Amino acid sequence: MTELQIYFSDYFHVPPDTIENAGAFNVSLINDLPLFIDPFLLFNSEDAEYQALHGGIIKYLRFLRDKSVQGGITVSLLKNWYMFSEVKETWLGFSRKGNKGSGLGLEFARALDASLNSIFSDFGKEKVARGSHLEKVCLIRDKVGRDNISDFTTNLIKEYLLTFTQTFARDHLRADQIKKFRVERVRFNYLTESWDRADFELPAFEDSFVILTPRDMLTRDDTWINRRDLLGSYEQIAKALPDDQLRAQVNNYFYQILPKDAKEEEYKAAVADVFRRYPQLIEYYIRMKEDEGDQAQAISSERVKETEYLFIKKLVEFTQTLAAQTSFYATPPDTLTESRERVAFLKSVIEDKGGYRLFYVDGKPIKREVDVQILFRLAWYATPSDVSPEANAGRGPVDFKISRGAKDKTLVEFKLASNKQLKRNLEKQVAIYEKAHDTSKSLKVILYFSEAEYQSVQKVLKELGLANDTSIILIDARSDNKPSASKA
Numbered sequence: 001m002t003e004l005q006i007y008f009s010d011y012f013h014v015p016p017d018t019i020e021n022a023g024a025f026n027v028s029l030i031n032d033l034p035l036f037i038d039p040f041l042l043f044n045s046e047d048a049e050y051q052a053l054h055g056g057i058i059k060y061l062r063f064l065r066d067k068s069v070q071g072g073i074t075v076s077l078l079k080n081w082y083m084f085s086e087v088k089e090t091w092l093g094f095s096r097k098g099n100k101g102s103g104l105g106l107e108f109a110r111a112l113d114a115s116l117n118s119i120f121s122d123f124g125k126e127k128v129a130r131g132s133h134l135e136k137v138c139l140i141r142d143k144v145g146r147d148n149i150s151d152f153t154t155n156l157i158k159e160y161l162l163t164f165t166q167t168f169a170r171d172h173l174r175a176d177q178i179k180k181f182r183v184e185r186v187r188f189n190y191l192t193e194s195w196d197r198a199d200f201e202l203p204a205f206e207d208s209f210v211i212l213t214p215r216d217m218l219t220r221d222d223t224w225i226n227r228r229d230l231l232g233s234y235e236q237i238a239k240a241l242p243d244d245q246l247r248a249q250v251n252n253y254f255y256q257i258l259p260k261d262a263k264e265e266e267y268k269a270a271v272a273d274v275f276r277r278y279p280q281l282i283e284y285y286i287r288m289k290e291d292e293g294d295q296a297q298a299i300s301s302e303r304v305k306e307t308e309y310l311f312i313k314k315l316v317e318f319t320q321t322l323a324a325q326t327s328f329y330a331t332p333p334d335t336l337t338e339s340r341e342r343v344a345f346l347k348s349v350i351e352d353k354g355g356y357r358l359f360y361v362d363g364k365p366i367k368r369e370v371d372v373q374i375l376f377r378l379a380w381y382a383t384p385s386d387v388s389p390e391a392n393a394g395r396g397p398v399d400f401k402i403s404r405g406a407k408d409k410t411l412v413e414f415k416l417a418s419n420k421q422l423k424r425n426l427e428k429q430v431a432i433y434e435k436a437h438d439t440s441k442s443l444k445v446i447l448y449f450s451e452a453e454y455q456s457v458q459k460v461l462k463e464l465g466l467a468n469d470t471s472i473i474l475i476d477a478r479s480d481n482k483p484s485a486s487k488a
Contacts, residue, residue, distance in 0.1 A: 036150035082109035417448035
């Protein structure tokens with residue numbers, strides 16, 4: 001039977017229960033899993049150490065604010081103080097290629113610096129909210145998301161995570177599984193206004209190390225305080241404003257800028273404009289989220305368990321069955337055959353093993369191609385092929401290139417049935433990719449979330465003469481035709 005080496009527990013031969021009992025999450029060492037550190041879980045925790053970590057984040061933001069107010073921040077200081085590489089050793093986030101995310105670039109640095117003179121100017125002097133929150137920066141600017149917030153938080157609590165992992169390693173790993181590493185940018189030195197490095201004994205993996213993260217810091221899909229929720233809470237916030245004059249001004253401005261017969265996107269744009277015009281409303285939103293904070297831990301814990309159940313438990317169960325009972329892991333004759341088998345595996349996990357639940361939050365589908373791409377990447381172990389996500393041959397990136405040398409290459413593209421460019425992609429884009437990568441072999445995988453989407457895909461395939469094309473594989477991610485969660 002093929003030995004599975006997908007997760008930390010597999011590679012370091014530690015029982016998953018040992019990792020869970022230590023309070024850590026059992027990460028994949030093949031690809032990042034879509035989990036994030038939520039700073040609100042630190043703020044709202046009863047653990048004094050977690051509260052101190054959140055206090056440290058706010059202290060650093062105050063330092064940045066004071067420097068920003070003084071002016072004269074050069075590009076080099078922006079890079080040193082605001083820009084952080086992703087802490088890839090945690091193996092968390094939204095990377096389709098191993099654990100190499102983009103980190104916090106110059107766009108985030110400039111967005112945060114600009115915010116420090118506006119929405120962050122009252123840090124520590126909030127009149128409505130009970131505390132200060134990093135997440136404010138994502139509430140005004142729509143290009144700052146949960147991954148940016150998580151990366152910033154992870155970097156600022158990096159010393160805690162390293163110490164947490166070092167303790168686990170010393171307690172549960174063999175001496176030959178641990179190495180001493182010098183780690184850069186461990187803590188910020190306010191005297192020298194620079195970053196200190198330090199040595200830690202950590203789990204050694206390939207030419208680097210692994211950082212374990214406490215489960216109760218993690219969430220999936222979004223931080224508790226987030227822009228989507230802010231925009232969706234506008235009417236509730238506006239009605240609850242205790243200041244009659246402010247409420248009247250806000251309502252008057254909103255209806256002035258809202259187009260007649262506004263569509264959903266126009267409504268959202270008007271709401272966003274109100275929050276930009278009256279940033280004090282953000283404080284009322286944050287206070288509302290603080291008051292509902294007891295729900296944050298429970299919801300995040302449930303989402304972490306769901307991720308663990310589907311990405312780890314069900315995936316491992318199915319792969320063990322395949323390894324024990326079939327020749328699935330025997331080397332297929334070529335990459336096209338192997339790719340087709342891996343897609344069939346993914347299709348079975350989603351349709352028959354409860355995997356469709358990965359794509360739903362509060363019963364509603366969250367349609368992201370990246371989710372299915374991560375699940376697909378986790379299926380590629382025990383393979384002689386090279387699996388390259390986001391392969392780019394000069395005509396744009398293809399989702400995956402599976403290759404065994406220059407003469408045997410298969411491309412795999414994932415699309416949502418709801419994608420408005422689906423027909424164009426099937427008609428032209430795939431052929432362009434095949435030519436660019438010098439191959440005639442490809443698979444197109446399409447996810448649908450409703451009967452209407454399924455019928456729409458069938459119509460497109462019929463119009464293109466592709467109804468019987470075996471290179472096109474449909475995956476049913478509907479929730480209304482699956483067993484209940486208790487049976488899945």
